Amino acid sequence: MKYFSQFMLLALAVAVLLGLQYQYWLGENGRFEHNKLMTQIEEQQGLNENQVTANNLLRTDVYDLKNGLEAVEEHARLDLGLIKPNETFVQVSTAPITHSRY
Template sequence: MSRNKLVPAILLILLGTLQYRLWFGKHSIPDLWAMQEKIDQQVQQNANLEQRNDLLKADINDLKIGLEAIEERARNELGLIKQGETFYRILPAEQ
């Protein structure tokens, strides 16, 4: 084989090898796409958890700062009433 045909053949083989590694080898483009999908899912999960943490921090601050928040929680969740108050329960009319 002459030198004029050998160089393009070697370059073509190298190109084929690099393309194979790019599409099918370790750390290939499909691997990159799969990893990007995992990253997107993790970012979304982190955002949801951060939002939940912010709500919990706000609840904690309300409970630390104000007795009104504690009183409101006690009334709503435990059904407590203050001394001297009268509790009324209004039931919906039966149809």
């Protein structure tokens, strides 16, 4: 009877230890979930850095548009095809040259 109670106490201790290990590794907030969340955080931080760079570029573009005429003229030339008086417009084709024989 004495050994049986010691065995049951040991079995209970092992069961508690296994339960705690399961909770640590595989539980709702366990180690694997923690690693997965850390990976997601790193990915999101990379995306955030890209957005910060894009936002800074847009911020400088807005500043240039508000404070200088050069940026407005550049946008008008590129986007709207601005040609000032006494300027000559030259368009270069980038289409491949094909030769046909008839």
